[in-house]
Amino acid sequence: MAHAPYAADPELSRGRLYPLRSDGARGPRDEFQRDRDRIVHSIAFRRLRHKTQVFVAPDDDHFRVRLTHSLEVAQIGRTIARALGLNEDLTEALCLAHDLGHPPFGHAGEAALKAAMAEVGGFDHNAHTLRILTRLESPYLHHPGLNLSWEMLEGLAKHNGPVRHPGWALAAIDREWPLDLDTQPSLEAQVAALSDDIAYDNHDIDDGIRAGLLPVEVALEQPLIRETWEAARARWPDCRDDLLLREVIRDQIGRMVGDLIDESRRRIAAAGIVSLSGVRAAGAPLIAFSPAMASAERALKRFMYANLYHHPAQLAVAAQAGRVVAGLAGAYVADPDRLPESWRLTLPDDEPARTRHIGDFIAGMTDRYAIARHREVVGPVEMPDGI
Incomplete structure (x- = not known):
C-alpha cells in the first residue's frame, strides 16, 4: 500500500543504537x-x-x-x-x-x-x-x-x-540517544495515543457493566452513551440489553474512529503538511477529534471516573493494592537480600541506582506475583471480595 508523504518510512529510519546483522538470516522484514x-x-x-x-x-x-x-x-x-x-x-x-x-x-x-x-x-x-x-x-x-x-x-x-x-x-x-523530545511526535505515535483513549473509553464501559459496578440505567445518564444506545435500540427494538450493549460499544468505537479520521484529514490539509519533518515542526497535534467529539469524550471520561474508576468497591481494592506495593518496596529496600538471586547479583552498590533497581523489580511484577511476594516477604494480604 502506498503511504502518505508524511508517514514514517522504514527506508528513512534513523536506525538503531546498535547496528543489526545484515545477512538476512532473520527474514525479509523492514x-x-x-x-x-x-x-x-x-x-x-x-x-x-x-x-x-x-x-x-x-x-x-x-x-x-x-x-x-x-x-x-x-x-x-x-x-x-x-x-x-x-x-x-x-x-x-x-x-x-x-x-x-x-x-x-x-x-x-x-x-x-x-x-x-x-x-x-x-x-x-x-x-x-x-x-x-x-x-x-x-x-x-x-x-x-x-x-x-x-x-x-x-x-x-x-x-x-x-x-x-x-x-x-x-x-x-x-x-x-537524543529523541527530539521538544518536537511533535510522528502521526503514527499520535494515532497510538488516541487509539488508547478510544479503546479504554468504550471497553471500560463494557467491563464496568459486566462487573455490576456500572448499571445500564446509570450508564445511560451519560449523553454520548445514551445517544448511541438509542440509535442501536431503534435498529434492534427487541434485542436483549446485554446483546445490545455489544452493538453499542462497536457503534461508539466506530463513531469515534470515523470522527478522528475526518478531523485529522482536515487538520493535515489545513496545516499544509507534506512531510514527516513538517509533522514534527507543527505547533499542535494533527491527529485529533473534532471539537464536538473532543468535548463529548472529555465528558465521558469525567463520567467514568465518577461512576466506575472511583466507585467505592474499586477504591477499596486500589487502597489494598497500594499497600501491597508500598510493603514490597519497604521490605526490599530495608533488606535487599530478600530479592531473587538474579536481581541480588546485579544490585548496584550506590544510590540512587540501588533503590531504582528495586523499583525496576517491583514494576515488572504481575498482580498475582506481587501478592505472592508480599505474602512471602511482608505478610498476609487479602484483596476485597467482589471484584
Whole structure:
C-alpha cells in the first residue's frame, strides 16, 4: 500500500543504537516490522496478561487485562493508520508497547511505587516503558535492551506530545540517544495515543457493566452513551440489553474512529503538511477529534471516573493494592537480600541506582506475583471480595 508523504518510512529510519546483522538470516522484514515482532516476543509483553487494566486480579476471565487492551488498541490503531495512509507496522508496534511500563495493580500500583521512590526521582510508567526496552529486557548477546528503531523509541517517549521536563529515566535515555523530545511526535505515535483513549473509553464501559459496578440505567445518564444506545435500540427494538450493549460499544468505537479520521484529514490539509519533518515542526497535534467529539469524550471520561474508576468497591481494592506495593518496596529496600538471586547479583552498590533497581523489580511484577511476594516477604494480604 502506498503511504502518505508524511508517514514514517522504514527506508528513512534513523536506525538503531546498535547496528543489526545484515545477512538476512532473520527474514525479509523492514525496520518497523522488526520492532513490532520484538515487542510481541518480549517477556514484558507476555507479562501484560496478568496486569490490571481496570479490575485488580480479576476473577472473571472475560474482563480485560493490559494484554487484551493492548491488542484492542493495536486493532483500532491499524484501522486509523490505514485510512490516513500512515505506516501500519509502526502504529501497531507503538500500540502494543505503550503499556509495558505499568507496574502491578494499574494506577494504584503506580501511585504507590512513585511515592516509595520519591527520594530517588519517583516513577513514571511511560518512562519505564522506555527503560524496559532499552535497559531491562535484554535477550540479545551483544547489547542491552531490544535495540528498537529511533522512531519507535521517539514515538513511545512522546506519544502524548512533546516532553518539556523529562524525569530521570527518560532523561538518561535521551542523553544516550537524543529523541527530539521538544518536537511533535510522528502521526503514527499520535494515532497510538488516541487509539488508547478510544479503546479504554468504550471497553471500560463494557467491563464496568459486566462487573455490576456500572448499571445500564446509570450508564445511560451519560449523553454520548445514551445517544448511541438509542440509535442501536431503534435498529434492534427487541434485542436483549446485554446483546445490545455489544452493538453499542462497536457503534461508539466506530463513531469515534470515523470522527478522528475526518478531523485529522482536515487538520493535515489545513496545516499544509507534506512531510514527516513538517509533522514534527507543527505547533499542535494533527491527529485529533473534532471539537464536538473532543468535548463529548472529555465528558465521558469525567463520567467514568465518577461512576466506575472511583466507585467505592474499586477504591477499596486500589487502597489494598497500594499497600501491597508500598510493603514490597519497604521490605526490599530495608533488606535487599530478600530479592531473587538474579536481581541480588546485579544490585548496584550506590544510590540512587540501588533503590531504582528495586523499583525496576517491583514494576515488572504481575498482580498475582506481587501478592505472592508480599505474602512471602511482608505478610498476609487479602484483596476485597467482589471484584
